Amino acid sequence: MSLTVKEMMEAANAAVERIDMARAVEVLGQGGLLLDVRDGAELQKTGRAAGAHHISRGMLEFHADDELQSHDPELRKDRPIILYCAAGGRAALAGKLLKDMGYAQVYNLGGFKDWVEGGGDVAGS
Structure with missing residues (x-):
């Protein structure tokens, strides 16, 4: 059975629970990881949320699988993860992927603009 993007x-x-900035700050204060899943070119253009870790959506599976040499130690199944992208779509898809891989506490902040409009600091550009 094939799926459409709408269905995905x-x-x-x-x-994946969508959260606002107040909840994101709360989760980050409890040791959560803020994860930017945008492409590198997007980060170069706009910068990223201060303190955010970056793994592009296209490489997430390879960094999330703790059985692979490419595993990123920032990704732990017992650590809350808050994702964002440009508008929220890739963050939602990335969040579902992480949940499918056994990550329990995964949240979607939405887009980079949600971070900025929520008063979050920006690093680099």
């Missing part, structure tokens, strides 16, 4: 987005949004 519906499943991702149903599986």
Whole structure:
């Protein structure tokens, strides 16, 4: 059975809780990881949320699998992860992927603009 992007987005949004900036700050204060899943060119253009870790959406699976040499130690299944991208779509899809891989506490902040409009600091550009 093939899926449409609309169906994949519906499943991702149903599986991954969308949170606001206040909740994100709370989760980060408890040791959560803020993860930017945008492409490198986007980060160069706009910078990233201060303190955010970066793994592009296209490489996430390879960095999230703790059985691979490419595993990123910042990604731990017992650590809350807050994702953002440009508008929230890739963050939702990335969040569902992480949940499918056994990460329990995964949240979607939405887009980089949500971080900025919520008063979050920006690093680099």
